[in-house]
Amino acid sequence: VSRPVLGIDVGGTKLLGCAVDAADPSDPLLERRIDTPADADALLEAIETMVRLLQGGLADAGRAEATGLGVGVPALVALDGVLCSATHLAGLADLPLRAVLRERLGLVVQVDNDANCAALAEARFGAAQGQREVLVVTLGTGIGAGIVTGGRLLRGAHGLAGEPGHMVVVPDGRACPCGRRGCWERYASGTGLGLSGRDAAREGRAPGLVTRAGGVEQVRGEHVVDAAIGGEAGALVVMEEFAGWVALGLANLTNILDPAVIVLGGGLVDAGDVLLAPVREAFDRLAVGTSARPLPTIEPARLGPLAGAVGAASIALPAEV
Amino acid sequence: VSRPVLGIDVGGTKLLGCAVDAADPSDPLLERRIDTPADADALLEAIETMVRLLQGGLADAGRAEATGLGVGVPALVALDGVLCSATHLAGLADLPLRAVLRERLGLVVQVDNDANCAALAEARFGAAQGQREVLVVTLGTGIGAGIVTGGRLLRGAHGLAGEPGHMVVVPDGRACPCGRRGCWERYASGTGLGLSGRDAAREGRAPGLVTRAGGVEQVRGEHVVDAAIGGEAGALVVMEEFAGWVALGLANLTNILDPAVIVLGGGLVDAGDVLLAPVREAFDRLAVGTSARPLPTIEPARLGPLAGAVGAASIALPAEV
Numbered sequence: 322v323s324r325p326v327l328g329i330d331v332g333g334t335k336l337l338g339c340a341v342d343a344a345d346p347s348d349p350l351l352e353r354r355i356d357t358p359a360d361a362d363a364l365l366e367a368i369e370t371m372v373r374l375l376q377g378g379l380a381d382a383g384r385a386e387a388t389g390l391g392v393g394v395p396a397l398v399a400l401d402g403v404l405c406s407a408t409h410l411a412g413l414a415d416l417p418l419r420a421v422l423r424e425r426l427g428l429v430v431q432v433d434n435d436a437n438c439a440a441l442a443e444a445r446f447g448a449a450q451g452q453r454e455v456l457v458v459t460l461g462t463g464i465g466a467g468i469v470t471g472g473r474l475l476r477g478a479h480g481l482a483g484e485p486g487h488m489v490v491v492p493d494g495r496a497c498p499c500g501r502r503g504c505w506e507r508y509a510s511g512t513g514l515g516l517s518g519r520d521a522a523r524e525g526r527a528p529g530l531v532t533r534a535g536g537v538e539q540v541r542g543e544h545v546v547d548a549a550i551g552g553e554a555g556a557l558v559v560m561e562e563f564a565g566w567v568a569l570g571l572a573n574l575t576n577i578l579d580p581a582v583i584v585l586g587g588g589l590v591d592a593g594d595v596l597l598a599p600v601r602e603a604f605d606r607l608a609v610g611t612s613a614r615p616l617p618t619i620e621p622a623r624l625g626p627l628a629g630a631v632g633a634a635s636i637a638l639p640a641e642v
Numbered sequence: 643v644s645r646p647v648l649g650i651d652v653g654g655t656k657l658l659g660c661a662v663d664a665a666d667p668s669d670p671l672l673e674r675r676i677d678t679p680a681d682a683d684a685l686l687e688a689i690e691t692m693v694r695l696l697q698g699g700l701a702d703a704g705r706a707e708a709t710g711l712g713v714g715v716p717a718l719v720a721l722d723g724v725l726c727s728a729t730h731l732a733g734l735a736d737l738p739l740r741a742v743l744r745e746r747l748g749l750v751v752q753v754d755n756d757a758n759c760a761a762l763a764e765a766r767f768g769a770a771q772g773q774r775e776v777l778v779v780t781l782g783t784g785i786g787a788g789i790v791t792g793g794r795l796l797r798g799a800h801g802l803a804g805e806p807g808h809m810v811v812v813p814d815g816r817a818c819p820c821g822r823r824g825c826w827e828r829y830a831s832g833t834g835l836g837l838s839g840r841d842a843a844r845e846g847r848a849p850g851l852v853t854r855a856g857g858v859e860q861v862r863g864e865h866v867v868d869a870a871i872g873g874e875a876g877a878l879v880v881m882e883e884f885a886g887w888v889a890l891g892l893a894n895l896t897n898i899l900d901p902a903v904i905v906l907g908g909g910l911v912d913a914g915d916v917l918l919a920p921v922r923e924a925f926d927r928l929a930v931g932t933s934a935r936p937l938p939t940i941e942p943a944r945l946g947p948l949a950g951a952v953g954a955a956s957i958a959l960p961a962e963v
Contacts, residue, residue: 397935405935454799468898470796477791477900478775479936488894489928491813501928573809577789577898579798607810607822614718614726615800 325350326389327375327428328634329368330435331410332357333395338371339630340379340387346635347446351378352627361412365421368392372426390428391637392418393438393629400480402432431636437474437483438632439586439624440467445635448623449582456580457622458485458571460587464506468578474636485574486510490566508566511589514542517559527555546592564599565607571600572608575617586622597621646671647710648696648749649955650689651756652731653678654716659692660951661700661708667956668767672699673948682733686742689713693747711749712958713739714759714950721801723753752957758795758804759953760907760945761788766956769944770903777901778943779806779892781908785827789899795957806895807831811887829887832910835863838880848876867913885920886928892921893929896938907943918942 323343330337336357339349353374358367376386396404402419404410419432440457444467449455453472459465464486468475475482486506487499494503495516507513518540521527527540530548534540545563548556571583589596601619608616624631644664651658657678660670674695679688697707717725723740725731740753761778765788770776774793780786785807789796796803807827808820815824816837828834839861842848848861851869855861866884869877892904910917922940929937945952 452799470791470798471794473792475791475796475899478773478902478938479900481935482898482900484897485894487897488809489890490811492811492890569810569813573806573894574898576805576808577803577895578796579800579803581799614802617799 324385324389325379325387326391326634326637327372327387328391328438328630328632328637329371329393330438330629330633331364331368331392331394332435332629336367336371337627337630338375339627339634340375340384341631341634341638343638346631346638347442347624349627349631349634350382350384351375352630353378361410364410364413365425368422369425372428388428389431389637390422390426391431391433391438391633391635392422393433393435393633393636394418395435397481397484398432398434400476402430405481429637433474433476433480433633433636434465434467434483435629436465437467437476438636439465439622439628440469440483440584440632441474441635442624442628442632443584443586443622444469444472446624446631447628448584448620452581454579454581455584456571456574456578456582456617457584457586458574459622460510460567460585460589462510462512464510464570465587470578485570488570488573490569490573505566505570509563509570511542511587513566514545514559514563514589515540517563518542518545518556521555521559527553527559529553530556530559542589546589546595549595550592560595561599564596565603567596567600568603568607571604571619575608580617583617583619584622585619586628590621593621645706645710646700646708647712647955647958648693648708649712649759649951649953649958650692650714651759651950651954652685652689652713652715653756653950657688657692658948658951659696660948660955661696661705662952662955662959664959667952667959668763668945670948670952670955671703671705672696673951674699682731685731685734686746689743690746693749709749710752710958711743711747712752712754712759712954712956713743714754714756714954714957715739716756718802718805719753719755721797723751726802750958754795754797754801754954754957755786755788755804756950757786758788758797759957760786760943760949761790761804761905761953762795762956763945763949763953764905764907764943765790765793767945767952768949769905769941773902775900775902776905777892777895777899777903777938778905778907779895780943781831781888781906781910783831783833785831785891786908791899806891809891809894811890811894826887826891830884830891832863832908834887835866835880835884835910836861838884839863839866839877842876842880848874848880850874851877851880863910867910867916870916871913881916882920885917886924888917888921889924889928892925892940896929901938904938904940905943906940907949911942914942
């Protein structure tokens, strides 16, 4: 029996932790969750607490102590495990998280971006299991992504690869908090869907949406999804436009990366076919061009809320060759 | 002394062939060139002729016969060496070039897209020598590219990765022969520069350009380059816009791939700083956003016209680990 490996997904509200066995990492031996501390400085203690909970659970189950830990964080992570551009972990930029945790915990530690962790999990154990060329795109508040090539994460020269949300697709388009205009995630994320929904509401194209949300400026992405599932015409048009934006970026990425499978994750994808069907249709139209290139299939993520923690554990597992 | 390897770059007008020694592939043992036959069916014979010329040259030089051959072609090439979407080799789509050449020549044969070959050569022996994460973009009639990650070409699931020229950057933009609108190469290639030059000429923004070209509709990319080098104000504005388009795509690709070095090749880049300086400036502005991510340097290609043939040979060399 091999030693278990720990994975911790640091989210905005919760830390999700799991312990996995290398023989079947997709089915964790145990899971724990604790609140993410409001104070970023307390994050290290929270991670330490989670490790203690998981090691205790392993001992209770009669399993050996884990010696490896993977941590997924909502930040760009340099190859040496130093956090950079940590928008959602204010105050922790430049923290050498990997080195600090290794020192404090005495474990072998890997740290990566949360989307990269989830991507590796979906590629190795989830919706793209068995594929070595996989693109995982998570449509949430922004757009997260991970690129798997040759069965491994493409991390780039500095660990910052896999951020297509800031691919500019509309010059002089919608303003992005990153300082530029027209980034893909201004159109194809939950935030983007909300912006499109409010545009439609303001222009009187979606009265049902306004009623549902309680006002034009209250319209959010989830209202559009719910209204589209309910069959409201205005919302369905917004959803169709949104699917076109998602597909445009996926087609761009297909020209660059040629994946076998694109896995779509995130809350919006839980809506199912009301989004997936028009995305697939628009993708087939946009991606083919005049060439007869084989296209990837587009699959919904399969691992659910535990993808991040399982993925975090999987970056600490030996890579498959 | 190891056995030499042959490389052949199939161009629109010439076949360039070389024989290289694994010890220093960037300095070919010998080079040969013959005309590309007008009839695509005669291409196999032309390749065979080139191989005979190269093997003869090796024998004259007292070197052992080559047993490996790499061929770069202006077409998308599937992983098994079958040509697909061969716009510039009409009539050869679906040809299993690798298998056919292996059968006819009795050599170990590798076949890949010409831009991929040139990219590998620049990454291994040229402008990005020693780097393992490299993006090579060739600005010609269209845009060719090759992505090197972990020191190897990123070929994707079907061999069709590395085609960012058809990344859509302007929804409903300029029509592209691929059937879509707003592809990057409609803006950032030599063709795109010509389109922008003619737009400026039509709008009366570049009278010097019109004089130089002999008419508004005669304006081509090279006229813009020459006029910009000559310091003509209207042409410099067009060049600045063009550099912005080049930089926009490179910034998108940096967010996705995080290369250490971007190598820019193709005829336009021979113009030097009149293009490179504004591209670098626009790239630094566009790529940073609000994040402090390390950026790649942008370097001109170094291997010159022989990059394709040396790159073709290098796909037939053992990969560096």
